[in-house]
Amino acid sequence: MTQKDTAAPSDRRRGSGVKLVYDLLRNQILDLDLPPGSIIDEIQLAERFGMSRTPIREALVRLAAEGLIDTLPNRSTMVSNIDFPNLHTFFDALTLMYRVTTRLAGQFRQRDDLQHIRSAQQRFALAVAAGDEGAMIATNRDFHVAIAEAGRNPYYLALFSRLLDEGRRILRMYYYPGFQPENPHPYILEHEALIAAVEAQDIDLCDKLARRHADEIVARIQAMIARDMRQDIAL
Numbered sequence: 001m002t003q004k005d006t007a008a009p010s011d012r013r014r015g016s017g018v019k020l021v022y023d024l025l026r027n028q029i030l031d032l033d034l035p036p037g038s039i040i041d042e043i044q045l046a047e048r049f050g051m052s053r054t055p056i057r058e059a060l061v062r063l064a065a066e067g068l069i070d071t072l073p074n075r076s077t078m079v080s081n082i083d084f085p086n087l088h089t090f091f092d093a094l095t096l097m098y099r100v101t102t103r104l105a106g107q108f109r110q111r112d113d114l115q116h117i118r119s120a121q122q123r124f125a126l127a128v129a130a131g132d133e134g135a136m137i138a139t140n141r142d143f144h145v146a147i148a149e150a151g152r153n154p155y156y157l158a159l160f161s162r163l164l165d166e167g168r169r170i171l172r173m174y175y176y177p178g179f180q181p182e183n184p185h186p187y188i189l190e191h192e193a194l195i196a197a198v199e200a201q202d203i204d205l206c207d208k209l210a211r212r213h214a215d216e217i218v219a220r221i222q223a224m225i226a227r228d229m230r231q232d233i234a235l
Helices: 003-030 042-049 053-065 084-108 111-130 133-150 154-174 186-200 203-232
Strands: 069-071 077-079
Touching: 003 042, 003 053, 003 154, 042 053, 053 069, 084 133, 084 154, 084 186, 084 203, 111 133, 111 186, 133 154, 133 186, 154 203, 186 203
Parallel strands: none
Antiparallel strands: 069 077
């Protein structure tokens, strides 16, 4: 048995440990179970998962690369804060990525891409029907990532995924309880229109619909933030 063969099981175990920690922390951050500013303790995580600190650190490096955690000068780690003072720049970038990824999907999509997009849309529709706000936010993100994947530009995909994840945190922070599903829900109809435009490879229509959809989402986030600020004013 070669040295490479001997090391392989350990490497696989470490790789699975990294993925376990990364997936768990990422979901907790995006769902605000770990809110912005939360300190992440490597020692506690190592004890919790019963593993060394090496896979913990590797998972944290991945999360830092996605902008979800920050390393402080004292070398401690915390969940990244949301840059509210510059939120307008986030909205500008988000809108641009909606448009460019949907345009590219209309240009380069393949049959398998359409199946993947429709599958994501079905999961979103089920979340809407169940009135599950958390699942709606997550599956909406997955739907637009599926469209971006069909555009076949890995740089746009990476940037858009990061923006959608930041949007997921913002939505989780401000989404009001007591959601009442509409039938048909306007977002489902907007998604279906996007799918039809991508399938028809109508690039101009893809751009028009994606911009309109982005404008609706931005307006909703802004309204939720404004509503929350009004509620915080003590009279």
